[in-house]
Structures are given as structure tokens and as C-alpha cells.
């Protein structure tokens with residue numbers, strides 16, 4: 001089954017729901033970054049959550065970045081997604097392995113229970129909207145749901161599951177349920193949703209049972225007249241890096257350092273942090289950058 005996002009409503013428009021399947025884009029992140037199992041689960045959950053956060057935006061070029069800076073050994077977890085269905089991300093320590101807990105991979109132990117969650121919403125025109133909340137548990141679903149409630153006043157329930165075997169990512173998905181503004185004060189409705197989620201078997205077990213994300217969504221929303229919208233959106237891992245962007249970034253190093261690289265290494269190698277693609281700038285590329293920078297310096301001093 002291809003990675004996709006479905007949308008649904010329930011309770012006469014009072015509930016908005018999003019379901020995501022994400023096996024392929026998380027597997028691609030795992031392979032690109034050589035992620036450990038717990039690293040794959042943490043990044044995979046963060047990628048799904050970021051796509052969900054982006055799904056509420058309107059402008060077509062909208063993007064959301066999510067960064068978790070916890071006190072656990074995994075270090076920074078970063079994901080960035082677009083309303084166009086593209087997503088990318090990385091973790092600071094991709095090789096970290098931790099013993100699983102009785103509930104599965106120890107994502108909260110890897111992330112840490114204390115720290116901060118940073119969200120940037122960018123519509124591509126005005127200043128991006130940034131917001132920070134403290135972590136409440138180190139579990140991505142709880143921390144993002146807490147962000148949605150405290151920072152965006154949207155009562156939300158989020159489920160995330162990434163199941164990994166020795167072959168790689170077997171199943172991955174997520175569900176987001178949100179109360180619309182007209183129901184935002186309806187505490188019994190959010191309690192009902194939380195209750196239903198608690199009663200579910202482990203989410204990755206459900207996904208592994210072969211049930212589709214739409215079926216799981218409709219089971220949770222049973223009796224609340226769920227309506228799954230006919231349109232599904234394809235999702236994929238995609239980075240926005242390019243050779244030109246990477247060359248542009250080399251400017252930061254300054255002329256002296258670039259000259260040194262040219263003499264000693266005959267070129268430069270730059271790795272994109274987001275997708276791990278290695279770009280090689282040869283002697284000619286590097287020479288051109290140095291010449292341009294020297295010309296810029298000259299122009300400035302002639303002023």
C-alpha cells in the first residue's frame with residue numbers, strides 16, 4: 001500500500017480526522033540516515049506528526065518544521081513537511097540503540113522526558129509562526145497533542161505507530177482527531193475520543209493486522225457518523241537540497257578556508273543534513289566560488 005493521507009469528519013463536522021500510512025517514506029529515511037530501530041521509530045513518528053500538523057494549513061506552499069530537543073541520548077529530532085505531501089528529517093545520533101521496553105521500542109527514553117518542542121508554521125509569505133512548548137512525556141504523539149492544545153487551543157488526540165523488523169519498516173501510520181472550534185469546549189467529546197483510543201489494541205498491532213487506516217479511523221469514530229473524504233493524498237520522502245544550494249552554503253566558510261580546501265583536497269564534499277546526499281564540488285566549482293567571493297570583496301572595498 002502506497003503512503004497516503006486520508007481525511008475524514010465526524011460528529012456533524014465537530015470532529016476533524018486525518019489518517020496517514022507512511023511505511024515507504026520512513027523506510028527511505030531509515031536507509032538514507034542508517035538509522036537504528038529506535039531512531040527510525042522516533043524520526044518516523046515525528047515525520048508523520050509533522051505531515052499531520054501541515055494538513056490543517058491552507059496556502060498551497062505551506063510547510064511545517066518540527067524540532068524536538070529532549071534530554072535523551074538521541075539528541076535533536078527534526079522533521080519538515082509540506083502541504084504538497086513531501087517530508088524529510090533527521091536525528092542527531094542515528095546509530096543510537098536502546099533496549100526495548102515491554103511496550104516496544106523506547107522512543108521516549110531516546111528522546112528524553114524533559115526538553116522542548118519547537119514548531120514553525122510557514123505559509124510562504126509573511127513571517128513564519130513559531131511556537132515552543134515544554135515536553136510532557138518524550139512520546140511524540142502526546143507532546144504534539146499537548147502542543148496543539150496549549151499553543152493552538154485545539155483539543156486533539158494523536159496516535160502514532162512505527163513497527164520495524166530486521167528487514168526494515170514493516171508498517172507505519174498515524175491518526176489525528178481534532179475538535180473543531182464549535183466543539184472545542186465540548187469536554188465530554190474529547191474524553192470520549194481519549195477513552196476510545198485507550199481501549200484500542202496497540203496501534204502498530206492494529207496496522208499489522210491488515211486493517212486499513214480508514215477502517216481503524218471509522219472504528220474509533222463508530223456512532224459519530226464518520227465520513228471519509230474520497231480524496232487521498234500521496235506522501236513521499238523528498239528533500240529540497242540541490243547542487244546549487246550546497247555550493248551557496250560553501251560561502252559561509254570564507255575565502256581562506258575554501259582556498260585551503262582547494263589546495264589540500266582539490267575540492268569539497270558537502271553532505272545534506274536532511275537527506276544525507278553527498279555533493280562533491282570539484283576544483284573548477286570551488287575555483288569559481290572563490291573568484292566570485294573575491295570579486296564581491298573587491299566591489300565592497302571599492303565603494
Ligand SMILES: [Zn+2]
Pocket residue numbers: 239240241242272273274275276277
Ligand atoms: Zn537534502
